[in-house]
Amino acid sequence: MAVEQTLSIIKPDGVQKNLIGEIYSRFEKAGLEIVAARMIHLTLDQAQGFYAVHKERPFYSDLVSYMMSGPVVVTALQGEDAILKHREIMGATNPADADPGTIRADFAASIEENVVHGSDGPDTAAVEIAFFFGDDGVCPRTR
Numbered sequence: 001m002a003v004e005q006t007l008s009i010i011k012p013d014g015v016q017k018n019l020i021g022e023i024y025s026r027f028e029k030a031g032l033e034i035v036a037a038r039m040i041h042l043t044l045d046q047a048q049g050f051y052a053v054h055k056e057r058p059f060y061s062d063l064v065s066y067m068m069s070g071p072v073v074v075t076a077l078q079g080e081d082a083i084l085k086h087r088e089i090m091g092a093t094n095p096a097d098a099d100p101g102t103i104r105a106d107f108a109a110s111i112e113e114n115v116v117h118g119s120d121g122p123d124t125a126a127v128e129i130a131f132f133f134g135d136d137g138v139c140p141r142t143r
């Protein structure tokens with residue numbers, strides 16, 4: 001195990017459903033600490049840029065529209081095994097496949113509108129955290 005950081009987004013449907021506190025409570029109770037946070041309504045450039053890895057996928061333009069449909073809350077979370085832990089709490093991409101008690105099983109409407117994003121590995125986590133928080137936007141805990 002190692003201390004890692006992961007990029008977490010409460011997507012527009014999660015914000016609309018007023019789940020910000022509920023979702024971050026689950027992450028905090030699992031021992032993850034918020035080390036950066038911002039609320040933002042993504043522009044087209046930002047939504048396309050963030051999901052550029054998916055640009056060849058058939059759902060890309062719908063995904064970009066969905067991510068721009070309302071504000072999102074973006075955080076960086078830190079903790080032991082943060083990337084995997086966050087993905088476990090989030091659940092599978094398709095809520096129909098997500099384990100009971102995961103965020104997506106509890107709150108997601110569909111494979112597309114699935115409430116939360118989480119990084120899938122250390123390399124993508126670093127790129128995604130820099131995408132939203134630059135070089136100096138993360139606040140390591142000092143106490």
Ligand code: IDP
Pocket residue numbers: 054059063092093111112113114116117118120
């Ligand atoms: P992840 O969010 O679980 O890491 P990815 O495969 O990285 O899943 O897909 C990114 C996002 O694209 C998903 O969270 C979901 O919003 C959307 N998405 C993924 N697969 C589909 C699909 O088959 N149809 C529609 N949207 C999809």
Ligand code: MG
Pocket residue numbers: 118119120
């Ligand atoms: Mg992904």
